[in-house]
Amino acid sequence: xxxxxxxxxxxxxxxxxxxxxxDLLLGEFLERIFPTLTPEQADAFVVxxxxxxxxxxxxxxxxxxxxxxxxxxxxxxxxxxxxx
Amino acid sequence: xSKLTIxxxxxxxxxxxxxxxxxxxxxxxxxxxxxxxxxSKVFPTRSHTVAAQGGVSASLGNSEEDHWHWHMYDTVKGSxxxxxxxxxxxxxxxxxxVVVELEHFGMPFDRTDExxxxxxxxxxxxxxxxxxxxxxxxxxxDRTGHAMLHALYQRNVRANTQFFVxxxxxxxxxxxxxxxxxxxxxxxxxxxxxxxxxxxxxxxTGGAGRIFYSSTxxxxxxxxxxxxxxxxxxxxxxxxxxxxxxxxVAGAGVLITEGVRGEGGxxxxxxxxxxxERYAPNAKDLASRDVVSxxxxxxxxxxxxxxxxxxxxxxxxxxxxxxxxxxxLPGIREISIQFAGIDPIKAPIPVVPTCHYQMGGVPTNYxxxxxxxxxxxxxxxxxxxxxxxxxxxxxxxxxTNSLLDLLVFGKSSxxxxxxxxxxxxxxxKALPENFADRTMARLDRLNTQTGGAxxxxxxxxxxxxxQKHCGVFRFKExxxxxxxxxxEIEKAVARTEIKDKSQVWNTARVEALELDNLIEVAKSTMxxxxxxxxxRGAHVRDDAPDTEANPNGRDDLEWHKHTLWHRDGNRxxxxxxxxxxxxxxxxxxxxxxx
Numbered sequence: 005x006x007x008x009x010x011x012x013x014x015x016x017x018x019x020x021x022x023x024x025x026x027d028l029l030l031g032e033f034l035e036r037i038f039p040t041l042t043p044e045q046a047d048a049f050v051v052x053x054x055x056x057x058x059x060x061x062x063x064x065x066x067x068x069x070x071x072x073x074x075x076x077x078x079x080x081x082x083x084x085x086x087x088x
Numbered sequence: 089x090s091k092l093t094i095x096x097x098x099x100x101x102x103x104x105x106x107x108x109x110x111x112x113x114x115x116x117x118x119x120x121x122x123x124x125x126x127x128s129k130v131f132p133t134r135s136h137t138v139a140a141q142g143g144v145s146a147s148l149g150n151s152e153e154d155h156w157h158w159h160m161y162d163t164v165k166g167s168x169x170x171x172x173x174x175x176x177x178x179x180x181x182x183x184x185x186v187v188v189e190l191e192h193f194g195m196p197f198d199r200t201d202e203x204x205x206x207x208x209x210x211x212x213x214x215x216x217x218x219x220x221x222x223x224x225x226x227x228x229x230d231r232t233g234h235a236m237l238h239a240l241y242q243r244n245v246r247a248n249t250q251f252f253v254x255x256x257x258x259x260x261x262x263x264x265x266x267x268x269x270x271x272x273x274x275x276x277x278x279x280x281x282x283x284x285x286x287x288x289x290x291x292x293t294g295g296a297g298r299i300f301y302s303s304t305x306x307x308x309x310x311x312x313x314x315x316x317x318x319x320x321x322x323x324x325x326x327x328x329x330x331x332x333x334x335x336x337v338a339g340a341g342v343l344i345t346e347g348v349r350g351e352g353g354x355x356x357x358x359x360x361x362x363x364x365e366r367y368a369p370n371a372k373d374l375a376s377r378d379v380v381s382x383x384x385x386x387x388x389x390x391x392x393x394x395x396x397x398x399x400x401x402x403x404x405x406x407x408x409x410x411x412x413x414x415x416x417l418p419g420i421r422e423i424s425i426q427f428a429g430i431d432p433i434k435a436p437i438p439v440v441p442t443c444h445y446q447m448g449g450v451p452t453n454y455x456x457x458x459x460x461x462x463x464x465x466x467x468x469x470x471x472x473x474x475x476x477x478x479x480x481x482x483x484x485x486x487x488t489n490s491l492l493d494l495l496v497f498g499k500s501s502x503x504x505x506x507x508x509x510x511x512x513x514x515x516x517k518a519l520p521e522n523f524a525d526r527t528m529a530r531l532d533r534l535n536t537q538t539g540g541a542x543x544x545x546x547x548x549x550x551x552x553x554x555q556k557h558c559g560v561f562r563f564k565e566x567x568x569x570x571x572x573x574x575x576e577i578e579k580a581v582a583r584t585e586i587k588d589k590s591q592v593w594n595t596a597r598v599e600a601l602e603l604d605n606l607i608e609v610a611k612s613t614m615x616x617x618x619x620x621x622x623x624r625g626a627h628v629r630d631d632a633p634d635t636e637a638n639p640n641g642r643d644d645l646e647w648h649k650h651t652l653w654h655r656d657g658n659r660x661x662x663x664x665x666x667x668x669x670x671x672x673x674x675x676x677x678x679x680x681x682x
Contacts, residue, residue, distance in 0.1 A: 085426065
């Protein structure tokens with residue numbers, strides 16, 4: 005799979021989720037912040053995006069913390085996303 | 089001989105959609121030994137059923153006396169008497185059985201001290217035919233939908249259901265007699281188009297709330313089943329009825345719970361007036377959902393909306409103690425910051441009435457069989473859940489009845505497939521020679537279109553038109569104009585253009601194909617709403633006000649009937665509401681008041 009195909013697959017998995025909140029946040033993140041991530045952070049984001057919404061949402065609304073330090077960096081960026 | 093051939097896979101049954109109803113139907117079929125395929129645009133546990141938090145209703149009577157007949161009464165009344173009483177009786181009678189079955193599938197329901205399923209009260213659910221609230225909702229904390237999907241999915245894995253994940257169904261296959269012979273679907277990973285040739289096809293594709301600009305629905309809810317059914321010549325029933333929630337974040341649609349007003353939140357217009365005092369002097373901001381929504385729309389329509397476009401009102405909690413907000417409403421603060429860019433401790437939240445649930449859909453009977461206008465089943469075709477109109481929700485759905493609908497009609501549609509196979513009513517018929525032509529022509533048109541319309545811009549125009557012309561409070565002239573506008577937008581949808589022509593993971597193509605479905609839902613909604621000249625349940629018209637002859641604007645003499653919209657020529661016809669239940673006396677028409 006080439007980079008375009010991988011990115012499109014990630015876009016689908018970010019914007020066709022169970023909860024609207026996550027469609028909006030991950031979609032916005034993918035467009036604005038994902039291109040600025042380090043390769044390690046990008047990999048961590050793919051792992052986060054593969055989580056189910058009710059696993060990921062508590063990390064984003066800060067009711068749970070990430071054990072993995074790189075994931076925690078990405079989650080911190082996700083917490084700062086403002087959907088407008 | 090057709091020029092176009094595509095690969096064909098054969099199954100006993102193909103189910104489109106892997107939310108609650110699709111998974112429940114699949115259990116029935118796979119456990120009966122049928123070779124069953126489930127197609128889904130996403131991994132099953134990512135279906136929108138996850139977003140249902142409140143619970144599933146059943147008259148178990150674990151906490152206090154309850155009876156399915158009381159549940160039935162509440163549902164008929166909630167539906168504003170538009171629900172079919174045979175289907176409503178069936179659903180309410182089956183509720184305890186399907187809930188206990190789900191428990192046996194491993195659903196982690198909350199428990200009472202004695203170990204029974206814990207039940208809590210929920211709006212509109214009463215004991216003794218409307219006397220007082222009753223504890224009828226069974227829940228798994230605030231994760232009921234999520235837990236339900238997991239339990240159903242695990243059971244399917246055990247039963248060897250075959251899942252086709254990240255596949256989008258494109259069209260129904262019907263033969264000359266009208267029998268349904270499967271679907272044509274697109275695999276996103278390869279771009280391959282495949283026919284799923286089956287003895288039975290079950291639609292469990294969910295709702296289409298994305299036709300509105302402001303919607304609580306996830307992006308996945310594009311009404312794919314409705315679009316496919318309409319293109320295949322199946323009428324859509326009661327599409328004018330959509331449930332709205334008064335407080336979605338303007339622009340984003342994310343829900344702000346009623347609890348915010350419960351804690352003292354106040355709605356204000358552009359003059360900073362607490363306008364609910366004029367509309368509901370006693371209940372004020374805590375009036376019922378429909379009253380609050382209509383008041384908000386009236387303020388916006390009369391020019392007292394806020395923001396540069398004057399298109400929202402404000403939900404103000406700045407007068408509340410910040411410590412209390414942090415303690416009692418922490419999630420709401422996060423949501424407001426992330427989705428409105430506003431800290432509600434410092435500034436009010438912009439809100440608008442927001443689409444939440446679709447009551448209409450593909451017409452079915454209580455057995456989950458899709459039915460033609462005369463009530464006879466369409467051979468080989470079944471539907472359950474939000475895509476279907478059984479009709480148990482009529483003009484307005486009661487909370488917790490949506491998860492119940494999934495379980496009951498998911499199961500009954502599966503049982504009907506099994507019965508119809510046994511009786512020989514359905515079987516594997518040969519595919520017509522040209523079965524894929526229309527679908528392939530649609531894909532070909534999309535691939536070769538030049539100088540066409542942009543998909544995102546066209547979808548946005550569709551959503552804004554639906555919101556403005558056919559929202560929570562409806563006006564005659566706006567509806568008439570809305571019909572014209574939506575038919576114009578249909579022309580743009582017919583000539584959408586995508587720049588990316590590749591095969592593998594071409595999400596632009598998928599989004600264009602989703603728009604083909606949204607437009608069918610939008611047309612059916614606008615045209616059905618324009619035609620229904622009364623107010624009933626969630627369909628409220630300014631020109632059908634509350635009078636002595638027509639309380640709440642409901643006109644039973646003229647409009648106590650189901651709408652059927654036909655795609656061909658946008659033709660409407662009507663069929664009677666089934667007032668005769670299966671075993672009890674009919675619940676006679678009455679004014680709906682709480």
